[in-house]
Amino acid sequence: MKWCVFLLGTAALYGQVVEGNIVDGISGAPVAWAYVKLSAPAGSAAPAARSDLGGHFRISLAQADTERTLLWVSRPGYLTVSQRLPAPSSPELSDLRITLTPQAVITGRIEDEDGFPVAFGFVQAFQYVKLGDHSVIRGTSSLAYDGLGEYRLSGLPAGSYYIRISSIGGLEEWDLRYSPEFYGGTATPQGASMVEVKAGETRSGIDFHLKRRPGVKITAQVTSPASWGKPEQVTMSLRSEFGFWRRAAAEGNATYVFPHVPQGTYDIYATASFSSLGRSLSVKRQIGVAADDVSGLVLNFDSELGVEVSGRVLSDGAPPPCPYAIGLGLKSDLSPTSGAKSRPDGTFSIESVKPGHYRLAIQEEQVNESPPACRGVTLSARLGDTDVWANGFDVGTVPVGPLQIVATAKVGALFGSIVDLTGKRPVWAQLIFEQVPGGRMFSTIAVANGEFSKLLLPGDYHIYSAINPQQSWALSDPAYRAQHANDLPMVRIVEGNNGPIKLTLPK
Amino acid sequence: MRLLYLLVLLTVPAVAGTLEGDVVDAVTGAPVAGARVRVELPRADPVYAKADDRGHFQVENLVPGVYALKVQGLGYMEAAQAAQLPSASGLRIPLTRYAVITGKVTDPNGIPLPIATVEIYTARAAQPGDAGRYDVQPLPGGLVLAGGLQIHVDDRGEYCYASLKPGTHYLSARGSPFSSDRLTYYPGATDVAGARPLLLEPGEHLRADMQIASGPGARVAGRIVPPAGRTAPPGSYINVTLTGRDGAVHMASVPFGSGVPRPYQLTDVSPGRYIVVVATRSPGDTPWIPRPSVFGAMLRAEVGESDIGDLDVQLQELPPIAGSVGFAEGCTPAPVRIIGGLSETTSGPDGNFVLSGISPGHFSVSAIAAPGVWAASARLGNREVLRDGFDYPVAAGEALRILMDCFHPGGHP
Numbered sequence: 012m013k014w015c016v017f018l019l020g021t022a023a024l025y026g027q028v029v030e031g032n033i034v035d036g037i038s039g040a041p042v043a044w045a046y047v048k049l050s051a052p053a054g055s056a057a058p059a060a061r062s063d064l065g066g067h068f069r070i071s072l073a074q075a076d077t078e079r080t081l082l083w084v085s086r087p088g089y090l091t092v093s094q095r096l097p098a099p100s101s102p103e104l105s106d107l108r109i110t111l112t113p114q115a116v117i118t119g120r121i122e123d124e125d126g127f128p129v130a131f132g133f134v135q136a137f138q139y140v141k142l143g144d145h146s147v148i149r150g151t152s153s154l155a156y157d158g159l160g161e162y163r164l165s166g167l168p169a170g171s172y173y174i175r176i177s178s179i180g181g182l183e184e185w186d187l188r189y190s191p192e193f194y195g196g197t198a199t200p201q202g203a204s205m206v207e208v209k210a211g212e213t214r215s216g217i218d219f220h221l222k223r224r225p226g227v228k229i230t231a232q233v234t235s236p237a238s239w240g241k242p243e244q245v246t247m248s249l250r251s252e253f254g255f256w257r258r259a260a261a262e263g264n265a266t267y268v269f270p271h272v273p274q275g276t277y278d279i280y281a282t283a284s285f286s287s288l289g290r291s292l293s294v295k296r297q298i299g300v301a302a303d304d305v306s307g308l309v310l311n312f313d314s315e316l317g318v319e320v321s322g323r324v325l326s327d328g329a330p331p332p333c334p335y336a337i338g339l340g341l342k343s344d345l346s347p348t349s350g351a352k353s354r355p356d357g358t359f360s361i362e363s364v365k366p367g368h369y370r371l372a373i374q375e376e377q378v379n380e381s382p383p384a385c386r387g388v389t390l391s392a393r394l395g396d397t398d399v400w401a402n403g404f405d406v407g408t409v410p411v412g413p414l415q416i417v418a419t420a421k422v423g424a425l426f427g428s429i430v431d432l433t434g435k436r437p438v439w440a441q442l443i444f445e446q447v448p449g450g451r452m453f454s455t456i457a458v459a460n461g462e463f464s465k466l467l468l469p470g471d472y473h474i475y476s477a478i479n480p481q482q483s484w485a486l487s488d489p490a491y492r493a494q495h496a497n498d499l500p501m502v503r504i505v506e507g508n509n510g511p512i513k514l515t516l517p518k
Numbered sequence: 519m520r521l522l523y524l525l526v527l528l529t530v531p532a533v534a535g536t537l538e539g540d541v542v543d544a545v546t547g548a549p550v551a552g553a554r555v556r557v558e559l560p561r562a563d564p565v566y567a568k569a570d571d572r573g574h575f576q577v578e579n580l581v582p583g584v585y586a587l588k589v590q591g592l593g594y595m596e597a598a599q600a601a602q603l604p605s606a607s608g609l610r611i612p613l614t615r616y617a618v619i620t621g622k623v624t625d626p627n628g629i630p631l632p633i634a635t636v637e638i639y640t641a642r643a644a645q646p647g648d649a650g651r652y653d654v655q656p657l658p659g660g661l662v663l664a665g666g667l668q669i670h671v672d673d674r675g676e677y678c679y680a681s682l683k684p685g686t687h688y689l690s691a692r693g694s695p696f697s698s699d700r701l702t703y704y705p706g707a708t709d710v711a712g713a714r715p716l717l718l719e720p721g722e723h724l725r726a727d728m729q730i731a732s733g734p735g736a737r738v739a740g741r742i743v744p745p746a747g748r749t750a751p752p753g754s755y756i757n758v759t760l761t762g763r764d765g766a767v768h769m770a771s772v773p774f775g776s777g778v779p780r781p782y783q784l785t786d787v788s789p790g791r792y793i794v795v796v797a798t799r800s801p802g803d804t805p806w807i808p809r810p811s812v813f814g815a816m817l818r819a820e821v822g823e824s825d826i827g828d829l830d831v832q833l834q835e836l837p838p839i840a841g842s843v844g845f846a847e848g849c850t851p852a853p854v855r856i857i858g859g860l861s862e863t864t865s866g867p868d869g870n871f872v873l874s875g876i877s878p879g880h881f882s883v884s885a886i887a888a889p890g891v892w893a894a895s896a897r898l899g900n901r902e903v904l905r906d907g908f909d910y911p912v913a914a915g916e917a918l919r920i921l922m923d924c925f926h927p928g929g930h931p
Contacts, residue, residue, distance in 0.1 A: 061629075
C-alpha cells in the first residue's frame with residue numbers, strides 16, 4: 012500500500028506548483044517582495060520566488076530531481092519562517108497562507124566616560140530559556156563596527172531581553188579600567204535592566220555609558236614537575252561567564268599578572284607546551300575577586316595530565332574476536348574526546364583522561380568492513396556495581412577501572428536503502444531504530460548512495476528518519492517519536508543478515 | 519665611570535616635570551578640543567589627560583625620561599608619539615580625520631539585502647604567488663585587491679564605516695553565498711577590472727550605494743578517476759568540495775569504485791576562483807579515532823559564465839611529508855612543534871620530523887618553538903611556503919625544510 016502512495020505522490024509532484032499568499036502577522040496586509048525558497052539537495056539550485064505586490068508567490072516544480080520538503084520565507088523587517096510542505100498530492104500545496112511576524116529591533120550607542128564612541132564593541136540581546144534541567148542563552152548579536160559606537164540588534168522576536176556588551180573592542184587597550192557590562196551598568200545579569208520589545212517595534216536610545224571600574228591586581232604562577240622540563244609557550248588568561256576576558260602579562264619566574272580585574276567570579280586558564288610529553292596541557296582554576304589584590308595563586312599542570320581509564324570488553328563471555336572502539340565524551344560535548352581500541356584479550360586503556368563527567372561511546376566494527384564473526388553489540392557497561400552505560404561516570408585524579416563492558420555477537424545485521432517520495436536517494440539521512448519492547452535505540456546514517464547498514468539486537472523495531480539536523484534533534488523527543496511511529500514500517504531483526512529493505516521517506 | 523654615573527642617578531632626586539602640548543587637526547591646524555592623551559609609564563599604570571577647548575593638554579609629576587604617548591580625538595585616527603622630559607615642552611601632535619563611507623546594498627530588484635557583506639580594499643602591488651591565490655583579484659596596472667576590510671550590512675541593507683583611513687579604496691559587495699547573487703564591485707561591475715577607485719580625503723563622508731548583480735551560476739562537472747589498481751575500504755565515498763573566496767561552498771558526494779571513474783556534478787556555481795578539494799571518506803570514520811583519507815586531490819579552478827563539463831580529477835595517494843628543522847647560527851637547537859595540513863608533530867633530536875595523515879587542501883605551515891625563536895623560512899621542495907602555504911597532496915618525496923632564527927643576546931635579530 013505504501014508503494015501505491017509513493018507512486019501517486021510522485022505523479023502528483025510532476026508539473027505541480029507551490030503557491031500561496033504571504034501576509035503581515037499584525038496587520039494582515041499582503042507582504043510584497045518576500046523571498047520564498049524550497050529545500051533542495053546540496054549542490055543543486057533551490058527553487059525560489061518572490062511574492063508580488065499582492066503578497067502572492069508561485070514556484071513551479073518542473074524538475075523532478077530535487078527533494079522539496081521544507082519551505083523558507085524571508086523578508087527584511089520580518090522574522091524568517093520555515094515550515095514543512097504539505098504532501099505533494101495535497102491541494103494545500105497550491106493555497107499556502109504564510110504569516111510573517113514583524114521583527115523587533117533594539118538600537119543604541121556605546122560611549123565611554125569621555126564621550127568617545129566604543130568602536131568594534133560587540134553587543135548581544137539574549138534571554139535565558141529553560142531547556143530540560145538547565146538554562147541556555149538564546150539571542151542575537153551585533154557588532155558596533157562603524158566607528159560611531161552605534162549598534163542595531165534586529166531580527167528579535169517580541170519579548171524581554173538582557174542587553175550586554177560582551178566585548179568593548181579597542182577601549183580595553185586604551186584603558187584597562189573599562190570592562191564589559193550589562194545594560195543598566197552591572198557586570199552580571201543580577202540588577203541589570205531588561206528591555207522589552209513588541210513585534211514590529213524599534214526601541215531606540217538603549218545607550219551604554221561605560222564607566223571606569225575599580226579593580227585589583229591578580230598574580231599567579233604556573234608549576235609543573237621538574238622532570239617534564241621547562242614549559243614552553245605559556246599563556247594565561249582570565250574570563251568571566253559574562254564576557255570579561257583578559258590575557259596576563261608575563262613577569263618572569265613563571266609568574267603572570269592581570270593588572271586590573273573588577274570584582275566578580277572568574278576562571279583562570281593556563282596553557283603550556285611540554286616537549287618531554289610531546290603535548291600541550293591546559294589547567295583551569297576558578298577564583299572570586301573582591302576588593303583586595305590576589306596573590307599566591309598557583310596553577311599546577313601536573314593536575315591536568317589526566318588519568319588512565321581501563322577495562323575489558325567481553326563478548327558472550329569471551330574476548331571479542333575483533334577490536335571494539337571505546338570512546339569517552341564529556342557530558343557537555345557531543346563528540347567523544349578520547350578513546351582507544353580493545354586489545355586481543357579484550358582489555359583496553361584510555362590514557363590522559365582529564366577530570367570530568369564522561370559518557371561512553373562504544374563502536375563495534377562496521378558491518379561492511381569486517382566478517383560476520385566480528386559483529387557485536389554492547390549490552391552493558393559497569394564500573395564495580397554501578398551501571399555506567401546510560402549515565403556515564405566521573406573521572407577525578409585517580410585512575411578509573413576496571414570498566415566491564417559486556418557485548419554480544421548474537422546480533423542481526425540489517426541492510427537497506429532509503430529513497431524520498433520521488434524515488435531519489437537523499438543526500439543525507441539519519442535512521443533511528445527503537446526496540447519494542449525495551450526502548451533501546453540504535454542510530455545510523457545513510458551514506459551518499461542512500462544505502463545503510465546497522466547491527467541490531469534481535470527483536471522488533473520502530474524506524475524513524477531525519478533528513479536534516481533539525482529533524483535529527485526532534486528524534487530525541489519521545490513525543491515526536493510517538494507521533495511518527497508509523498511513518499515507516501516496523502522491522503523484525505533475527506540473528507544473521509536481514510534485508511535488504513527499501514524505505515521511503517515519509518511526506 | 520659607569521658606576522659613578524649610576525651613583526649620581528641614585529643619589530640625586532629626580533625633578534618632577536610636566537609634559538604638555540597641543541593636539542591639532544593635521545590638515546587645518548585647528549585645535550582638536552576634547553582630545554585625550556595616554557602616557558605609558560614603565561612598570562606602572564598609564565596616566566591620562568584630556569585636552570581643553572584649545573586642544574592643549576598637560577601631564578604633571580613625571581620624572582625625566584622618554585615617554586610613549588597615544589592621542590585620540592573624536593573622529594580622528596589615533597596618533598602615537600614619543601616625548602622626552604625634561605626637554606619636551608610645547609609638543610604639537612597632529613591628528614588626521616577619518617574618512618566615512620556609508621551606503622545601502624540592494625538586490626537587482628532594489629530590495630535591501632540584509633545579509634550582504636561589504637568589503638573595502640586598498641590596492642597593493644602584485645607579488646609573486648598572487649596568481650594562484652583565489653582570494654587575490656588582479657587590477658590593471660600591476661595592482662591587486664586582497665584581504666579587504668569586511669563589514670556586514672544591517673537588516674535594512676545599510677552599512678557605515680566611520681574609521682576609514684583616508685586614501686584610495688575599492689569597494690565590493692556580495693549577498694548570500696548560497697544564492698545567485700554575484701560578487702559586485704562598486705559601482706556595479708562583476709569583473710574586478712570594472713571596479714572604480716574611490717579617493718577619500720580626511721574627514722570626507724562618501725555615500726556608496728550598491729546594487730548587487732545576479733544571475734544563474736555555471737554547471738561544473740567531470741569525472742573522478744581513482745588510482746589504477748588501488749582499492750579503498752568497502753562503502754567508501756568521495757567528497758568533492760568547491761570553496762570560493764566569498765565563502766560559497768559547493769559539495770557533492772559520489773561512491774568510490776576501484777578502477778571506475780565516477781561522474782560528479784555541481785550546479786549554480788557563481789563565477790570566480792575556487793579551490794577544489796577531493797577526498798575519499800570511509801563510512802567507518804569515528805570522531806575520536808579518525809581515519810585519514812586514503813586518496814585525494816586538490817586543484818584550482820576558475821569558473822566563468824559557461825558550464826564546465828570536463829573538470830576531471832585524478833585521485834592520488836596521500837603521502838606523508840618528511841622534513842627537517844635547522845637553526846640559524848647562534849641559536850640553540852631545540853624541539854619544534856610543526857603544524858601543517860591539520861597534522862601536527864614535533865621534531866626529533868636530529869631535527870627530523872614526519873607529518874602524516876594529511877587531508878587534501880591548501881594549508882599554512884607553523885613552526886612553534888620557545889619564546890624568541892621563530893621560523894624564518896619553510897621550503898617545500900624548491901619553493902618557499904611559509905607566507906603563502908602549500909597545496910596538498912604534494913609530490914611524493916618532496917621534503918619540508920624549516921629554518922628557525924632567534925634573538926641573539928646582543929639584541930641583534
